[in-house]
Amino acid sequence: MPASVDASPSFEDSGDTSRFCVRWLLNPGQVPQENCCLTITAGVVEKIGACRAGDRIQPLAVIPPLVNAHTHFEFSSLQQPFSAAGTFPDWIGRVLAWRGQVTQEQSERIRAGVQESRTAGVRLAGDILTGSHAATDLSAWQGIAAVLFREVIALTPERFAGQLSDLHQHLRTVSASAASNEPLVAGISPHAPYTVHPQVLEKLVRLSCQYHAPMAMHLAETAEEQELLQRGTGPFAALLQRLGVWDSRVFPGGRDPQEILEQLQPAPRCLVIHGNYLSDGNISYLARQPHLSVVYCPRTHAWFQHPPHPFRRMRQAGVSVVLGTDGRSTNPDLSIFRELQLVLRQHPDLNIQDVLGMVTTGAAEALGLPELSQPIVVGRPWRATLLRLPACSSGSVGLNEFCQDAELTVSGVDSTLV
Numbered sequence: 018m019p020a021s022v023d024a025s026p027s028f029e030d031s032g033d034t035s036r037f038c039v040r041w042l043l044n045p046g047q048v049p050q051e052n053c054c055l056t057i058t059a060g061v062v063e064k065i066g067a068c069r070a071g072d073r074i075q076p077l078a079v080i081p082p083l084v085n086a087h088t089h090f091e092f093s094s095l096q097q098p099f100s101a102a103g104t105f106p107d108w109i110g111r112v113l114a115w116r117g118q119v120t121q122e123q124s125e126r127i128r129a130g131v132q133e134s135r136t137a138g139v140r141l142a143g144d145i146l147t148g149s150h151a152a153t154d155l156s157a158w159q160g161i162a163a164v165l166f167r168e169v170i171a172l173t174p175e176r177f178a179g180q181l182s183d184l185h186q187h188l189r190t191v192s193a194s195a196a197s198n199e200p201l202v203a204g205i206s207p208h209a210p211y212t213v214h215p216q217v218l219e220k221l222v223r224l225s226c227q228y229h230a231p232m233a234m235h236l237a238e239t240a241e242e243q244e245l246l247q248r249g250t251g252p253f254a255a256l257l258q259r260l261g262v263w264d265s266r267v268f269p270g271g272r273d274p275q276e277i278l279e280q281l282q283p284a285p286r287c288l289v290i291h292g293n294y295l296s297d298g299n300i301s302y303l304a305r306q307p308h309l310s311v312v313y314c315p316r317t318h319a320w321f322q323h324p325p326h327p328f329r330r331m332r333q334a335g336v337s338v339v340l341g342t343d344g345r346s347t348n349p350d351l352s353i354f355r356e357l358q359l360v361l362r363q364h365p366d367l368n369i370q371d372v373l374g375m376v377t378t379g380a381a382e383a384l385g386l387p388e389l390s391q392p393i394v395v396g397r398p399w400r401a402t403l404l405r406l407p408a409c410s411s412g413s414v415g416l417n418e419f420c421q422d423a424e425l426t427v428s429g430v431d432s433t434l435v
């Protein structure tokens with residue numbers, strides 16, 4: 018992605034007040050404001066109004082800070098995603114093979130993901146963290162706020178017992194040792210139904226309540242996962258057998274994502290990652306649980322060619338749905354705005370203001386850090402992502418093109434420009 022930071026737009030600057038004019042100001046749920054002037058005084062939005070004659074309008078779209086609710090920065094060194102050929106367990110086999118031979122330090126790969134995300138205008142990310150706490154270099158998240166969900170994979174309570182003290186360490190120390198001025202929050206990620214024993218999940222939810230830590234779990238992602246839960250058969254059963262961790266008592270058949278949603282329900286906050294195959298019954302249950310949000314990852318979803326995601330039915334029912342990139346293991350880059358553009362291309366009847374919250378304010382709320390992405394209104398601290406619009410023959414791209422196709426570069430984030 019040809020993204021670059023351009024820190025040189027011209028603003029009128031007088032002391033601690035800056036006034037600048039932009040092509041669009043976009044806030045979730047509000048009609049886009051075109052050719053609009055913002056006055057920022059001492060880091061606070063003092064005035065928003067129409068441009069005056071003679072104002073130089075910057076080819077910029079100003080939006081609340083971008084948020085990527087779900088990613089795996091550990092894969093950020095990959096130049097292209099792993100092939101989705103075959104079954105989903107085949108894809109997992111490719112991930113496991115790569116993990117066995119990758120030589121670059123994990124912290125270096127995370128650093129690359131953080132840098133790429135910042136370049137794409139992301140201010141807050143929900144990152145899945147693997148490896149041990151002792152081996153984690155928290156300075157890798159320098160310059161970005163993040164909820165670090167430590168991943169737990171344990172198909173037996175005994176295996177989990179071996180990870181417990183490490184998890185306590187993570188939960189006790191991550192927030193306290195933030196290496197930058199951006200907050201880091203400790204979270205817990207039971208990986209998925211096919212890698213976590215139900216009793217382990219119960220313990221993790223208890224820990225989440227004890228530490229008031231948010232949770233994130235991959236759920237209802239594939240048809241193969243549904244088959245494993247419902248019938249105890251299929252490619253996942255074969256994979257677990259091959260790995261020597263199969264236990265038919267854990268997957269006797271007759272299980273359903275609903276039981277897992279109900280197990281997650283007591284957690285103070287939880288992201289249900291993907292939810293591609295959640296039923297109408299699951300969706301009406303989620304609609305009654307505002308602290309549970311679904312993270313739809315549009316390009317990852319397309320990579321695996323799943324049937325259309327039910328995010329519109331979810332939103333209609335009142336479920337909180339936000340977007341994530343997932344990692345570079347399923348996605349060519351970490352631009353959350355490109356996820357939004359894909360949604361708008363696939364659903365041309367939606368306006369950007371209908372969906373912008375899924376990558377800004379709503380996503381920050383889902384991660385439990387709503388203060389990090391707020392609508393841009395008078396009286397609020399000035400925090401924004403500025404997207405530079407590419408030029409075209411008519412001078413600047415139209416709103417539809419911006420929303421669906423435009424190759425954007427990020428001009429800056431929050432106060433770095435004013």
Ligand SMILES: [Zn+2]
Binds near residue numbers: 145235
């Ligand atoms: Zn994921």
